[in-house]
Amino acid sequence: MQTHKSKIIAAVKEHGTPSYIYDGEKLVSNYQRLVNALPDCVDVFYALKVNPNVSLVKLLRSKGACTEVCSITEMEIALKAGSTPQDIVYLGPCKKDYELKRAISLGVFAIVIESETELKRVSRFANEAGVVVDVAIRINPDFSAKGSPWKMGGRPTQFGIDEKHAIANFGTYLNVPNINIKGIHVYNGTNILDAQSVYENSKYILGLYEQISQKYNTTFSMVDVGGGMGIPYFPNQEELDIVEFKNLMTPLFSDFHKKYPDTRIIMESGRFIIGTAGYFAVGVNNIKINHGKTFVVTDGGTNCHSASAGSGRVVKRNFPMENISATDNLEEFEYQVAGPLCSPDDIIGRNIKLKEVKEGDILVINASGAYGSTSSPGLFHSHGFPVEALVYDDQVHLIRHKDTSDDIISRQVVVDFKKEPVLN
Numbered sequence: 369m370q371t372h373k374s375k376i377i378a379a380v381k382e383h384g385t386p387s388y389i390y391d392g393e394k395l396v397s398n399y400q401r402l403v404n405a406l407p408d409c410v411d412v413f414y415a416l417k418v419n420p421n422v423s424l425v426k427l428l429r430s431k432g433a434c435t436e437v438c439s440i441t442e443m444e445i446a447l448k449a450g451s452t453p454q455d456i457v458y459l460g461p462c463k464k465d466y467e468l469k470r471a472i473s474l475g476v477f478a479i480v481i482e483s484e485t486e487l488k489r490v491s492r493f494a495n496e497a498g499v500v501v502d503v504a505i506r507i508n509p510d511f512s513a514k515g516s517p518w519k520m521g522g523r524p525t526q527f528g529i530d531e532k533h534a535i536a537n538f539g540t541y542l543n544v545p546n547i548n549i550k551g552i553h554v555y556n557g558t559n560i561l562d563a564q565s566v567y568e569n570s571k572y573i574l575g576l577y578e579q580i581s582q583k584y585n586t587t588f589s590m591v592d593v594g595g596g597m598g599i600p601y602f603p604n605q606e607e608l609d610i611v612e613f614k615n616l617m618t619p620l621f622s623d624f625h626k627k628y629p630d631t632r633i634i635m636e637s638g639r640f641i642i643g644t645a646g647y648f649a650v651g652v653n654n655i656k657i658n659h660g661k662t663f664v665v666t667d668g669g670t671n672c673h674s675a676s677a678g679s680g681r682v683v684k685r686n687f688p689m690e691n692i693s694a695t696d697n698l699e700e701f702e703y704q705v706a707g708p709l710c711s712p713d714d715i716i717g718r719n720i721k722l723k724e725v726k727e728g729d730i731l732v733i734n735a736s737g738a739y740g741s742t743s744s745p746g747l748f749h750s751h752g753f754p755v756e757a758l759v760y761d762d763q764v765h766l767i768r769h770k771d772t773s774d775d776i777i778s779r780q781v782v783v784d785f786k787k788e789p790v791l792n
């Protein structure tokens with residue numbers, strides 16, 4: 369049985385740094401922990417925005433995960449990973465015409481509609497294609513999920529249709545030509561660590577379903593309550609209590625299912641499933657003292673893992689980091705861990721205590737599986753995105769090549785000027 373440390377060491381040995389390394393067994397067990405905490409009537413949809421690597425999605429798919437996608441590329445990745453269209457929901461505030469047309473031709477389980485104009489557009493495309501399209505209406509509720517650092521609903525956002533307006537106008541949605549309204553979708557927040565808060569949020573959304581059902585004297589074939597289950601990053605945070613979660617969610621969903629047995633209940637999750645299964649490894653390139661502080665300069669920083677540098681957060685706090693090259697007997701010192709960018713903000717560890725760091729050591733940021741490369745400025749300094757490896761079943765699998773200079777340069781176009789610029 370390999371430990372997470374031996375898995376990281378094996379992957380770094382083969383693929384170097386900076387690198388994202390995933391623990392396949394942990395990924396599967398996180399997914400199963402969530403599935404086991406929910407009754408059978410709930411389907412878990414893995415959100416590709418969190419980490420879209422095709423091999424990771426394939427592994428999750430092999431255990432039964434469905435997929436939630438927000439772009440044509442995520443849609444193609446989900447298919448390549450083995451998802452059937454009927455196990456895909458497609459959403460997002462800016463769906464392009466060609467993306468909608470692809471989703472329509474595939475026949476995904478539901479296109480989640482974010483506005484009334486989008487509903488009209490989908491209706492027009494469906495009419496042109498001579499089909500009826502399954503959609504869900506995304507509602508931005510008058511309810512906000514407690515404990516979520518980023519709120520997508522319950523306040524003015526670009527997502528969904530306002531609750532009161534949607535309820536008042538649902539009857540008109542039901543009559544839009546070439547459209548089959550399958551149900552409703554709400555996604556309110558992310559990284560919620562309090563089971564009670566996820567429960568209250570889900571309960572509110574099931575209540576919305578009932579309200580609309582009763583008002584329009586109909587039932588629907590889906591309700592997507594989103595999710596937002598989180599993971600701890602900082603010392604004062606505690607894991608989501610999965611037993612409490614199970615005890616709250618089981619009766620809630622089971623009772624709903626008894627009442628509406630033909631309604632597919634969907635929960636979306638990304639961070640909870642993959643966050644703690646991913647590690648970001650960097651190599652120490654240089655150590656220096658500057659104005660009294662010790663800087664450890666590494667080969668990967670904000671450009672690869674901007675979340676760990678605290679981007680988007682007012683208060684910057686350190687992700688859990690360790691020096692995996694250090695032996696147990698070494699003393700701890702305080703460091704500023706920097707990445708390779710010419711930006712003073714490129715700090716992935718501030719005043720952080722680590723076992724004595726030496727040049728060539730490997731530092732690892734834990735809890736890095738979610739929103740790593742996907743939310744980082746990978747082209748800063750043209751470094752490109754790093755290599756990714758999956759350690760599963762005692763094997764190291766390369767799952768993403770690192771970007772090379774050629775990869776980056778070949779996307780650029782050299783203009784053939786009529787009059788060549790004069791070189792001085």
Ligand SMILES: Cc1ncc(COP(=O)(O)O)c(C=O)c1O
Nearest residue numbers: 415555558559596636637638639
């Ligand atoms: C619509 C939607 N679904 C799923 C997710 C994934 O959320 P999480 O990483 O909290 O599981 C998000 C995150 O922003 C989202 O906006």
